[in-house]
Amino acid sequence: MRVACFSVRRNPDRLSFEIEARDGLARRARLVTPHGPVETPAFIPLATKGSVRGMSSREVAGFGYQMVLGNTYHLLVAPGPDRIAAAGGLHEFMSWNGAIITDSGGFQVFSLAHGGIAEEIKGTGKKRGGLAATLAIEEEGVRFRSYRDGSELMLSPESSMSVQAALGSDIALAFDECTPFHADRDYTARSTERTSRWLDRCLAWHEEYGPARQAVFGIVQGGTYGDLRRESCQAISQAGVDGIAIGGTLGRDKAEMAEVLGLTVPELPVDAPKHLLGIGEVDDLMHGIGLGLDVFDCAVPTRLARHGMALAPDPERRFRIDIRKSRAAGDSRPLVADCPCTACRDYDRDYLNYISRSEELTAVRLLVEHNLTYMERLMAGARDAISSKAFADYRRSILAGAAPTGCCL
RNA sequence: GGGGGAGUGCCCGAGUGGUUAAAGGGGACCGGCUGUAAACCGGUUGGCUCCGCCUACGUAGGUUCGAAUCCUACCUCCCCCA
Numbered sequence: 174m175r176v177a178c179f180s181v182r183r184n185p186d187r188l189s190f191e192i193e194a195r196d197g198l199a200r201r202a203r204l205v206t207p208h209g210p211v212e213t214p215a216f217i218p219l220a221t222k223g224s225v226r227g228m229s230s231r232e233v234a235g236f237g238y239q240m241v242l243g244n245t246y247h248l249l250v251a252p253g254p255d256r257i258a259a260a261g262g263l264h265e266f267m268s269w270n271g272a273i274i275t276d277s278g279g280f281q282v283f284s285l286a287h288g289g290i291a292e293e294i295k296g297t298g299k300k301r302g303g304l305a306a307t308l309a310i311e312e313e314g315v316r317f318r319s320y321r322d323g324s325e326l327m328l329s330p331e332s333s334m335s336v337q338a339a340l341g342s343d344i345a346l347a348f349d350e351c352t353p354f355h356a357d358r359d360y361t362a363r364s365t366e367r368t369s370r371w372l373d374r375c376l377a378w379h380e381e382y383g384p385a386r387q388a389v390f391g392i393v394q395g396g397t398y399g400d401l402r403r404e405s406c407q408a409i410s411q412a413g414v415d416g417i418a419i420g421g422t423l424g425r426d427k428a429e430m431a432e433v434l435g436l437t438v439p440e441l442p443v444d445a446p447k448h449l450l451g452i453g454e455v456d457d458l459m460h461g462i463g464l465g466l467d468v469f470d471c472a473v474p475t476r477l478a479r480h481g482m483a484l485a486p487d488p489e490r491r492f493r494i495d496i497r498k499s500r501a502a503g504d505s506r507p508l509v510a511d512c513p514c515t516a517c518r519d520y521d522r523d524y525l526n527y528i529s530r531s532e533e534l535t536a537v538r539l540l541v542e543h544n545l546t547y548m549e550r551l552m553a554g555a556r557d558a559i560s561s562k563a564f565a566d567y568r569r570s571i572l573a574g575a576a577p578t579g580c581c582l
Numbered sequence: 583g584g585g586g587g588a589g590u591g592c593c594c595g596a597g598u599g600g601u602u603a604a605a606g607g608g609g610a611c612c613g614g615c616u617g618u619a620a621a622c623c624g625g626u627u628g629g630c631u632c633c634g635c636c637u638a639c640g641u642a643g644g645u646u647c648g649a650a651u652c653c654u655a656c657c658u659c660c661c662c663c664a
Contacts, residue, residue, distance in 0.1 A: 221618050226618085226621080244617080274617095280618095281617095283617095284618075288619075289615075289618080290616060291614070297624080349617095351617075392617085449617090452617090471616050471617080472615085472617085472620085473616050476618065
Protein backbone atom coordinates (compact mmCIF):
# COMPACT_ATOMS: atom_id res chain seq x y z
CA MET A 174 0.00 0.00 0.00
CA ARG A 175 1.48 3.24 -1.13
CA VAL A 176 1.40 6.24 1.14
CA ALA A 177 -0.45 9.04 -0.52
CA CYS A 178 -0.95 11.66 2.12
CA PHE A 179 2.39 13.42 2.29
CA SER A 180 1.55 16.68 3.91
CA VAL A 181 4.49 18.85 3.02
CA ARG A 182 4.11 22.10 4.80
CA ARG A 183 4.51 24.01 1.62
CA ASN A 184 5.76 27.28 2.89
CA PRO A 185 8.05 28.89 0.35
CA ASP A 186 9.53 31.11 3.04
CA ARG A 187 10.80 28.02 4.68
CA LEU A 188 11.58 25.57 1.93
CA SER A 189 10.55 24.74 -1.56
CA PHE A 190 11.45 21.73 -3.60
CA GLU A 191 11.11 21.82 -7.35
CA ILE A 192 11.83 18.78 -9.43
CA GLU A 193 13.28 19.93 -12.73
CA ALA A 194 14.03 16.71 -14.55
CA ARG A 195 13.49 13.00 -14.13
CA ASP A 196 15.42 10.08 -15.53
CA GLY A 197 13.94 6.82 -14.36
CA LEU A 198 13.61 7.17 -10.61
CA ALA A 199 16.46 9.63 -10.47
CA ARG A 200 15.57 13.27 -10.47
CA ARG A 201 17.24 16.62 -10.65
CA ALA A 202 15.73 19.22 -8.38
CA ARG A 203 16.25 22.50 -6.61
CA LEU A 204 15.80 22.74 -2.88
CA VAL A 205 15.36 26.41 -2.05
CA THR A 206 16.12 27.49 1.50
CA PRO A 207 16.19 30.92 3.12
CA HIS A 208 19.93 30.81 2.51
CA GLY A 209 19.79 30.00 -1.12
CA PRO A 210 19.17 27.04 -3.38
CA VAL A 211 20.70 23.60 -3.27
CA GLU A 212 20.92 21.84 -6.60
CA THR A 213 20.17 18.18 -6.14
CA PRO A 214 21.20 15.42 -6.18
CA ALA A 215 23.68 16.94 -3.76
CA PHE A 216 26.42 15.80 -1.50
CA ILE A 217 26.61 17.79 1.74
CA PRO A 218 29.94 18.08 3.58
CA LEU A 219 29.93 17.80 7.34
CA ALA A 220 30.65 20.80 9.50
CA THR A 221 29.85 18.90 12.66
CA LYS A 222 31.36 21.40 15.02
CA GLY A 223 30.70 24.42 12.85
CA SER A 224 33.62 23.93 10.52
CA VAL A 225 34.35 21.67 7.59
CA ARG A 226 37.56 20.28 9.01
CA GLY A 227 40.53 21.84 7.38
CA MET A 228 38.64 24.29 5.19
CA SER A 229 37.29 27.78 5.59
CA SER A 230 33.63 28.36 4.79
CA ARG A 231 34.73 30.55 1.89
CA GLU A 232 36.76 27.69 0.47
CA VAL A 233 33.89 25.21 0.82
CA ALA A 234 31.60 27.59 -1.05
CA GLY A 235 34.30 27.95 -3.66
CA PHE A 236 34.23 24.24 -4.35
CA GLY A 237 30.59 24.60 -5.32
CA TYR A 238 28.83 23.55 -2.15
CA GLN A 239 25.51 25.14 -1.26
CA MET A 240 24.76 23.41 2.04
CA VAL A 241 26.67 21.95 4.97
CA LEU A 242 25.59 19.89 7.97
CA GLY A 243 26.11 20.95 11.57
CA ASN A 244 25.47 18.91 14.67
CA THR A 245 23.20 19.76 17.58
CA TYR A 246 24.95 17.59 20.15
CA HIS A 247 28.45 18.80 19.39
CA LEU A 248 27.47 22.45 19.18
CA LEU A 249 25.49 22.10 22.40
CA VAL A 250 28.54 20.75 24.21
CA ALA A 251 30.62 23.59 22.78
CA PRO A 252 30.36 26.48 22.32
CA GLY A 253 26.69 26.20 23.31
CA PRO A 254 23.55 27.54 21.63
CA ASP A 255 23.55 30.83 23.54
CA ARG A 256 26.93 31.85 22.26
CA ILE A 257 26.01 30.93 18.70
CA ALA A 258 22.68 32.75 18.99
CA ALA A 259 24.52 35.78 20.35
CA ALA A 260 26.75 35.67 17.27
CA GLY A 261 23.61 35.87 15.14
CA GLY A 262 23.15 32.17 14.49
CA LEU A 263 25.30 29.47 13.05
CA HIS A 264 25.50 31.00 9.58
CA GLU A 265 26.96 34.19 10.97
CA PHE A 266 29.06 32.38 13.53
CA MET A 267 30.85 30.27 10.94
CA SER A 268 30.59 32.80 8.13
CA TRP A 269 28.70 30.42 5.91
CA ASN A 270 26.27 32.13 3.58
CA GLY A 271 24.72 29.00 2.16
CA ALA A 272 22.17 26.63 3.58
CA ILE A 273 22.68 24.66 6.76
CA ILE A 274 21.00 21.45 7.84
CA THR A 275 21.51 20.46 11.45
CA ASP A 276 21.47 16.94 12.72
CA SER A 277 19.44 16.54 15.87
CA GLY A 278 21.97 14.73 18.04
CA GLY A 279 20.08 11.49 17.63
CA PHE A 280 22.99 9.86 15.90
CA GLN A 281 25.21 10.63 18.89
CA VAL A 282 22.93 8.48 21.04
CA PHE A 283 24.29 5.68 18.92
CA SER A 284 27.81 6.76 18.05
CA LEU A 285 28.88 7.81 21.53
CA ALA A 286 27.75 4.46 22.87
CA HIS A 287 29.19 2.28 20.13
CA GLY A 288 32.10 4.21 18.67
CA GLY A 289 30.93 4.20 15.10
CA ILE A 290 29.06 2.28 12.48
CA ALA A 291 31.79 -0.16 11.50
CA GLU A 292 32.75 -0.76 15.09
CA GLU A 293 29.20 -1.46 16.15
CA ILE A 294 28.67 -3.90 13.29
CA LYS A 295 31.97 -5.66 13.91
CA GLY A 296 31.63 -5.46 17.67
CA THR A 297 35.04 -3.82 18.03
CA GLY A 298 33.85 -0.63 19.72
CA LYS A 299 35.37 -1.74 23.00
CA LYS A 300 38.83 -1.40 21.51
CA ARG A 301 38.53 2.32 21.73
CA GLY A 302 37.89 2.12 25.41
CA GLY A 303 34.13 2.64 25.34
CA LEU A 304 33.16 6.18 26.18
CA ALA A 305 29.85 5.22 27.76
CA ALA A 306 28.67 8.74 27.07
CA THR A 307 25.09 7.66 26.51
CA LEU A 308 23.67 7.22 30.00
CA ALA A 309 20.03 6.42 29.42
CA ILE A 310 17.47 6.42 26.64
CA GLU A 311 14.03 7.17 28.01
CA GLU A 312 10.67 8.31 26.70
CA GLU A 313 11.47 11.85 27.77
CA GLY A 314 14.79 11.91 25.93
CA VAL A 315 18.39 10.85 26.20
CA ARG A 316 20.80 11.61 29.00
CA PHE A 317 24.41 12.00 27.94
CA ARG A 318 27.63 12.59 29.72
CA SER A 319 29.61 15.31 28.00
CA TYR A 320 32.85 13.86 26.66
CA ARG A 321 34.31 17.28 27.21
CA ASP A 322 33.87 17.87 30.92
CA GLY A 323 31.91 14.89 32.20
CA SER A 324 28.84 16.92 33.01
CA GLU A 325 25.44 15.39 32.40
CA LEU A 326 23.20 16.79 29.72
CA MET A 327 19.88 15.81 28.28
CA LEU A 328 18.66 15.93 24.75
CA SER A 329 14.95 15.53 24.13
CA PRO A 330 12.75 16.28 21.13
CA GLU A 331 12.02 19.70 22.62
CA SER A 332 15.55 20.58 23.66
CA SER A 333 17.03 19.39 20.37
CA MET A 334 14.59 21.57 18.45
CA SER A 335 15.29 24.40 20.83
CA VAL A 336 19.03 24.17 20.20
CA GLN A 337 18.46 23.94 16.47
CA ALA A 338 16.22 26.99 16.70
CA ALA A 339 19.05 28.86 18.40
CA LEU A 340 21.47 27.70 15.72
CA GLY A 341 19.04 28.98 13.11
CA SER A 342 19.63 26.20 10.61
CA ASP A 343 17.58 26.16 7.44
CA ILE A 344 16.61 22.55 7.98
CA ALA A 345 16.31 20.94 11.39
CA LEU A 346 16.23 17.20 11.76
CA ALA A 347 13.80 15.67 14.21
CA PHE A 348 15.30 14.03 17.27
CA ASP A 349 15.56 10.30 16.76
CA GLU A 350 17.29 7.23 18.03
CA CYS A 351 19.58 5.59 15.51
CA THR A 352 19.07 1.94 16.27
CA PRO A 353 22.19 -0.21 16.15
CA PHE A 354 22.68 -3.06 13.73
CA HIS A 355 22.76 -5.52 16.63
CA ALA A 356 19.49 -4.34 18.17
CA ASP A 357 16.92 -7.10 17.93
CA ARG A 358 13.58 -6.73 16.23
CA ASP A 359 11.70 -6.09 19.45
CA TYR A 360 13.99 -3.30 20.56
CA THR A 361 14.07 -1.79 17.08
CA ALA A 362 10.29 -1.81 16.94
CA ARG A 363 9.90 -0.09 20.29
CA SER A 364 12.64 2.40 19.49
CA THR A 365 11.18 3.21 16.09
CA GLU A 366 7.76 3.83 17.58
CA ARG A 367 9.32 6.08 20.18
CA THR A 368 11.13 7.97 17.45
CA SER A 369 7.76 8.51 15.78
CA ARG A 370 6.36 9.90 19.02
CA TRP A 371 9.43 12.09 19.30
CA LEU A 372 8.75 13.39 15.80
CA ASP A 373 5.29 14.53 16.86
CA ARG A 374 6.80 16.31 19.84
CA CYS A 375 9.43 17.95 17.66
CA LEU A 376 6.79 19.24 15.28
CA ALA A 377 4.57 20.42 18.13
CA TRP A 378 7.44 22.32 19.72
CA HIS A 379 8.51 23.76 16.39
CA GLU A 380 4.99 24.83 15.55
CA GLU A 381 4.85 26.79 18.77
CA TYR A 382 8.35 28.14 19.20
CA GLY A 383 10.45 27.28 16.15
CA PRO A 384 11.74 29.84 13.66
CA ALA A 385 9.19 30.48 10.95
CA ARG A 386 11.80 30.08 8.26
CA GLN A 387 13.21 26.78 9.48
CA ALA A 388 12.10 23.53 7.85
CA VAL A 389 11.83 20.24 9.72
CA PHE A 390 12.66 16.79 8.35
CA GLY A 391 11.57 13.55 9.97
CA ILE A 392 13.92 10.57 10.08
CA VAL A 393 12.99 7.09 8.97
CA GLN A 394 14.11 4.34 11.34
CA GLY A 395 13.22 0.67 11.50
CA GLY A 396 16.64 -0.90 11.18
CA THR A 397 16.86 -3.64 8.62
CA TYR A 398 13.26 -4.76 9.18
CA GLY A 399 11.09 -4.06 6.18
CA ASP A 400 7.81 -3.84 8.04
CA LEU A 401 9.25 -1.46 10.65
CA ARG A 402 10.73 0.70 7.91
CA ARG A 403 7.31 0.83 6.26
CA GLU A 404 5.59 1.84 9.48
CA SER A 405 8.21 4.51 10.09
CA CYS A 406 7.75 5.86 6.58
CA GLN A 407 4.00 6.04 7.06
CA ALA A 408 4.28 7.79 10.40
CA ILE A 409 6.57 10.43 8.94
CA SER A 410 4.58 10.86 5.76
CA GLN A 411 1.49 11.65 7.76
CA ALA A 412 3.13 13.85 10.36
CA GLY A 413 3.43 17.02 8.34
CA VAL A 414 7.13 17.39 7.70
CA ASP A 415 9.00 19.46 5.14
CA GLY A 416 11.17 16.61 4.00
CA ILE A 417 12.33 13.16 4.92
CA ALA A 418 15.67 11.78 5.95
CA ILE A 419 16.53 8.11 6.01
CA GLY A 420 18.56 7.05 9.02
CA GLY A 421 19.26 4.04 11.16
CA THR A 422 21.38 1.06 10.40
CA LEU A 423 21.38 0.09 6.76
CA GLY A 424 22.81 -3.35 7.37
CA ARG A 425 26.08 -5.12 7.42
CA ASP A 426 27.24 -4.40 3.88
CA LYS A 427 26.34 -2.68 0.65
CA ALA A 428 24.12 -5.52 -0.49
CA GLU A 429 22.06 -5.23 2.66
CA MET A 430 21.98 -1.47 2.36
CA ALA A 431 20.58 -1.82 -1.14
CA GLU A 432 17.99 -4.20 0.24
CA VAL A 433 16.93 -1.87 3.05
CA LEU A 434 16.78 1.15 0.77
CA GLY A 435 14.86 -0.88 -1.76
CA LEU A 436 12.26 -1.56 0.91
CA THR A 437 12.21 1.97 2.26
CA VAL A 438 12.31 4.47 -0.58
CA PRO A 439 9.17 3.21 -2.36
CA GLU A 440 7.25 3.76 0.87
CA LEU A 441 7.95 7.48 0.78
CA PRO A 442 6.04 10.18 -1.12
CA VAL A 443 7.72 10.69 -4.45
CA ASP A 444 7.59 14.46 -4.35
CA ALA A 445 9.20 14.86 -0.94
CA PRO A 446 12.83 15.91 -0.72
CA LYS A 447 14.73 12.89 0.53
CA HIS A 448 17.99 12.91 2.39
CA LEU A 449 19.98 9.73 2.96
CA LEU A 450 21.86 10.25 6.19
CA GLY A 451 25.49 9.28 6.50
CA ILE A 452 26.04 7.92 3.01
CA GLY A 453 28.59 7.97 1.53
CA GLU A 454 30.94 6.43 -0.82
CA VAL A 455 31.11 6.95 -4.55
CA ASP A 456 29.22 3.81 -5.53
CA ASP A 457 26.64 4.37 -2.78
CA LEU A 458 25.83 7.80 -4.15
CA MET A 459 25.29 6.41 -7.62
CA HIS A 460 22.97 3.85 -6.12
CA GLY A 461 21.08 6.34 -4.01
CA ILE A 462 20.58 8.77 -6.85
CA GLY A 463 19.28 5.91 -8.94
CA LEU A 464 16.63 5.28 -6.31
CA GLY A 465 15.47 8.88 -6.42
CA LEU A 466 17.23 10.18 -3.33
CA ASP A 467 18.21 13.83 -3.37
CA VAL A 468 20.65 14.73 -0.64
CA PHE A 469 23.51 12.83 0.95
CA ASP A 470 25.89 13.73 3.72
CA CYS A 471 28.89 11.78 4.89
CA ALA A 472 32.03 12.08 6.98
CA VAL A 473 33.97 9.84 4.67
CA PRO A 474 35.32 12.26 2.04
CA THR A 475 36.74 14.66 4.61
CA ARG A 476 37.82 12.00 7.07
CA LEU A 477 39.52 9.87 4.44
CA ALA A 478 41.40 12.96 3.34
CA ARG A 479 42.70 13.49 6.86
CA HIS A 480 43.78 9.86 6.81
CA GLY A 481 45.78 10.22 3.63
CA MET A 482 43.20 8.89 1.18
CA ALA A 483 42.27 10.68 -2.01
CA LEU A 484 39.16 9.83 -3.98
CA ALA A 485 39.98 8.50 -7.40
CA PRO A 486 38.22 6.76 -10.30
CA ASP A 487 39.50 3.35 -9.29
CA PRO A 488 36.76 0.87 -8.43
CA GLU A 489 39.37 -1.84 -7.77
CA ARG A 490 40.65 0.20 -4.85
CA ARG A 491 37.24 1.28 -3.59
CA PHE A 492 37.55 4.63 -5.38
CA ARG A 493 40.47 5.79 -3.33
CA ILE A 494 44.19 6.08 -3.51
CA ASP A 495 46.35 5.96 -0.42
CA ILE A 496 48.81 8.75 -1.05
CA ARG A 497 51.03 7.61 1.81
CA LYS A 498 51.84 4.26 0.22
CA SER A 499 55.37 3.98 -0.97
CA ARG A 500 54.15 3.33 -4.50
CA ALA A 501 53.18 7.02 -4.64
CA ALA A 502 56.77 8.06 -3.93
CA GLY A 503 58.48 8.97 -7.17
CA ASP A 504 55.17 8.98 -9.05
CA SER A 505 55.10 12.18 -11.06
CA ARG A 506 51.49 11.85 -12.13
CA PRO A 507 48.77 14.04 -10.62
CA LEU A 508 46.40 12.46 -8.11
CA VAL A 509 43.60 12.43 -10.67
CA ALA A 510 44.09 13.58 -14.23
CA ASP A 511 42.05 16.66 -15.21
CA CYS A 512 40.89 17.30 -11.65
CA PRO A 513 40.73 21.07 -11.15
CA CYS A 514 41.65 21.03 -7.46
CA THR A 515 44.85 22.56 -6.13
CA ALA A 516 46.42 19.22 -5.28
CA CYS A 517 45.95 17.94 -8.82
CA ARG A 518 46.75 21.20 -10.59
CA ASP A 519 49.91 22.15 -8.76
CA TYR A 520 51.43 18.96 -7.36
CA ASP A 521 52.23 15.38 -8.22
CA ARG A 522 51.78 12.20 -6.20
CA ASP A 523 55.44 12.13 -5.26
CA TYR A 524 55.19 15.48 -3.50
CA LEU A 525 51.82 14.70 -1.92
CA ASN A 526 53.26 11.42 -0.62
CA TYR A 527 56.17 13.30 0.89
CA ILE A 528 54.22 16.08 2.63
CA SER A 529 51.56 13.67 3.83
CA ARG A 530 54.13 11.39 5.43
CA SER A 531 55.79 14.45 6.84
CA GLU A 532 52.54 15.25 8.65
CA GLU A 533 52.39 18.65 7.04
CA LEU A 534 49.01 20.34 7.55
CA THR A 535 49.09 21.35 3.95
CA ALA A 536 48.77 17.72 2.93
CA VAL A 537 45.52 17.39 4.85
CA ARG A 538 44.15 20.58 3.39
CA LEU A 539 45.06 19.58 -0.15
CA LEU A 540 43.43 16.17 0.20
CA VAL A 541 40.27 17.60 1.77
CA GLU A 542 40.02 20.06 -1.11
CA HIS A 543 40.58 17.25 -3.56
CA ASN A 544 37.95 14.97 -2.06
CA LEU A 545 35.37 17.73 -1.79
CA THR A 546 36.09 18.78 -5.35
CA TYR A 547 35.81 15.18 -6.47
CA MET A 548 32.45 14.69 -4.75
CA GLU A 549 30.98 17.91 -6.08
CA ARG A 550 32.07 17.04 -9.61
CA LEU A 551 30.63 13.56 -9.19
CA MET A 552 27.28 15.03 -8.19
CA ALA A 553 27.35 17.80 -10.78
CA GLY A 554 27.97 15.15 -13.40
CA ALA A 555 25.00 13.19 -12.12
CA ARG A 556 22.77 16.27 -12.26
CA ASP A 557 23.79 16.95 -15.83
CA ALA A 558 23.29 13.34 -16.77
CA ILE A 559 19.78 13.32 -15.33
CA SER A 560 18.92 16.45 -17.28
CA SER A 561 19.97 14.72 -20.47
CA LYS A 562 18.35 11.40 -19.54
CA ALA A 563 21.74 9.72 -19.38
CA PHE A 564 22.07 8.90 -15.73
CA ALA A 565 22.24 5.13 -16.27
CA ASP A 566 25.22 5.59 -18.56
CA TYR A 567 26.87 8.03 -16.19
CA ARG A 568 26.44 5.69 -13.28
CA ARG A 569 27.77 2.78 -15.31
CA SER A 570 30.83 4.71 -16.40
CA ILE A 571 31.61 5.92 -12.87
CA LEU A 572 31.33 2.39 -11.49
CA ALA A 573 33.60 1.19 -14.30
CA GLY A 574 36.30 3.67 -13.36
CA ALA A 575 35.57 6.84 -15.31
CA ALA A 576 36.39 10.16 -13.69
CA PRO A 577 33.53 12.49 -12.67
CA THR A 578 32.59 14.81 -15.48
CA GLY A 579 30.82 17.58 -13.64
CA CYS A 580 32.14 21.08 -13.47
CA CYS A 581 31.96 22.77 -10.12
CA LEU A 582 34.16 25.82 -10.52
C1' G B 583 100.57 10.08 26.03
C1' G B 584 97.16 10.02 30.79
C1' G B 585 92.05 9.66 32.83
C1' G B 586 86.81 8.73 32.15
C1' G B 587 82.46 7.06 29.33
C1' A B 588 79.89 4.37 25.48
C1' G B 589 78.94 0.39 21.70
C1' U B 590 71.48 -3.43 21.97
C1' G B 591 67.02 -5.41 16.66
C1' C B 592 65.87 -0.51 10.25
C1' C B 593 66.79 4.09 13.77
C1' C B 594 66.59 6.06 18.84
C1' G B 595 66.54 3.79 23.40
C1' A B 596 65.32 0.48 28.17
C1' G B 597 67.54 -3.59 30.28
C1' U B 598 73.32 -5.04 34.42
C1' G B 599 73.37 -13.32 35.59
C1' G B 600 67.92 -16.98 34.43
C1' U B 601 60.41 -15.76 33.48
C1' U B 602 64.80 -11.67 27.20
C1' A B 603 63.72 -12.80 20.45
C1' A B 604 64.93 -8.66 24.21
C1' A B 605 60.35 -2.78 27.39
C1' G B 606 59.17 1.90 25.09
C1' G B 607 59.38 5.34 21.10
C1' G B 608 60.15 6.34 15.82
C1' G B 609 60.11 4.44 10.99
C1' A B 610 58.29 0.86 7.56
C1' C B 611 54.42 -2.53 5.92
C1' C B 612 49.21 -4.18 6.09
C1' G B 613 44.13 -3.36 7.40
C1' G B 614 39.97 -0.34 8.89
C1' C B 615 37.08 4.33 8.55
C1' U B 616 29.51 5.72 5.61
C1' G B 617 23.82 11.58 10.03
C1' U B 618 32.71 12.75 12.74
C1' A B 619 34.53 10.62 20.68
C1' A B 620 38.41 10.22 14.35
C1' A B 621 44.75 15.11 11.05
C1' C B 622 42.24 8.69 13.92
C1' C B 623 42.13 3.34 15.30
C1' G B 624 43.94 -1.80 14.88
C1' G B 625 47.76 -5.46 13.40
C1' U B 626 52.78 -6.88 11.83
C1' U B 627 57.99 -5.69 12.06
C1' G B 628 65.35 -11.63 13.01
C1' G B 629 64.98 -16.57 10.30
C1' C B 630 62.94 -21.35 9.54
C1' U B 631 60.82 -27.51 7.66
C1' C B 632 56.98 -22.10 13.10
C1' C B 633 53.16 -24.89 19.05
C1' G B 634 59.80 -26.35 18.31
C1' C B 635 64.60 -25.06 16.57
C1' C B 636 68.35 -21.66 14.72
C1' U B 637 70.68 -16.85 14.74
C1' A B 638 71.03 -12.34 17.64
C1' C B 639 72.76 -7.24 22.11
C1' G B 640 80.83 -4.04 18.61
C1' U B 641 84.75 -8.51 17.68
C1' A B 642 87.28 -12.79 19.78
C1' G B 643 87.96 -15.64 23.93
C1' G B 644 86.74 -16.91 29.14
C1' U B 645 83.79 -17.64 34.02
C1' U B 646 78.96 -20.07 35.02
C1' C B 647 74.12 -25.23 35.14
C1' G B 648 72.82 -20.54 32.60
C1' A B 649 75.41 -14.10 30.03
C1' A B 650 72.98 -8.52 26.37
C1' U B 651 74.16 -8.50 31.60
C1' C B 652 80.57 -10.82 35.02
C1' C B 653 86.17 -11.24 33.37
C1' U B 654 90.28 -10.59 29.50
C1' A B 655 92.08 -8.76 24.91
C1' C B 656 91.10 -6.15 20.60
C1' C B 657 88.24 -2.58 17.39
C1' U B 658 85.30 1.95 17.05
C1' C B 659 83.23 6.48 18.96
C1' C B 660 82.69 10.53 22.72
C1' C B 661 84.48 13.72 26.86
C1' C B 662 88.43 15.70 30.05
C1' C B 663 93.79 16.49 31.01
C1' A B 664 98.58 16.98 28.56
